[in-house]
Amino acid sequence: MPSPKWLVSFNGSMRALLQRVSQASVTVDGCVTGKIGCGLVVFLGVGRCDTESHAHRVAQKIVQLRIFPDAEGRMNRSLGDVAGELLIVSQFTLYADSTRGNRPSYSEAAKPDIAERLYTFFVSACRAKGFRVATGIFQAPMQVQLVNEGPVTIMYDSES
Numbered sequence: 001m002p003s004p005k006w007l008v009s010f011n012g013s014m015r016a017l018l019q020r021v022s023q024a025s026v027t028v029d030g031c032v033t034g035k036i037g038c039g040l041v042v043f044l045g046v047g048r049c050d051t052e053s054h055a056h057r058v059a060q061k062i063v064q065l066r067i068f069p070d071a072e073g074r075m076n077r078s079l080g081d082v083a084g085e086l087l088i089v090s091q092f093t094l095y096a097d098s099t100r101g102n103r104p105s106y107s108e109a110a111k112p113d114i115a116e117r118l119y120t121f122f123v124s125a126c127r128a129k130g131f132r133v134a135t136g137i138f139q140a141p142m143q144v145q146l147v148n149e150g151p152v153t154i155m156y157d158s159e160s
Contacts, residue, residue, distance in 0.1 A: 016155075017045075018156060020152035024087045025134075035087075039082075040062065042086055044058075044091060045095050046090075046115040047110055060125075085132045087146075088123055088135050
């Protein structure tokens with residue numbers, strides 16, 4: 001049985017789930033490791049075939065997306081236009097495949113060493129664009145709190 005069309009389009013591409021927020025934080029072992037005001041929470045999933053090129057493309061797209069309201073309330077402003085911040089959290093579960101059985105498979109997610117390298121590259125690429133970036137801790141159990149404005153939630157992958 002072939003994979004659903006939406007699943008095929010995500011194979012071999014970095015995935016980012018974006019949430020427009022008025023504030024957000026991530027906590028590890030009771031300590032806040034990252035906190036932002038207005039901006040985007042980026043849950044980043046790294047696939048087993050991803051490269052620095054994918055990470056760069058996703059970073060570029062995210063900071064240019066016009067998903068913040070202008071004076072008329074239309075989504076017409078980018079992260080830079082609103083002096084927004086980024087909270088980036090590694091999220092391998094974006095690669096969950098639950099098409100067979102009830103326990104998701106994560107076989108398309110990158111191995112931890114590759115995922116951490118590309119996650120770090122992605123964070124650096126966002127910082128190099130001049131944005132304040134807060135993060136969680138790679139592979140740590142984290143608690144993420146956020147206030148989603150809109151609500152606006154967008155799924156983006158590097159092959160879109």
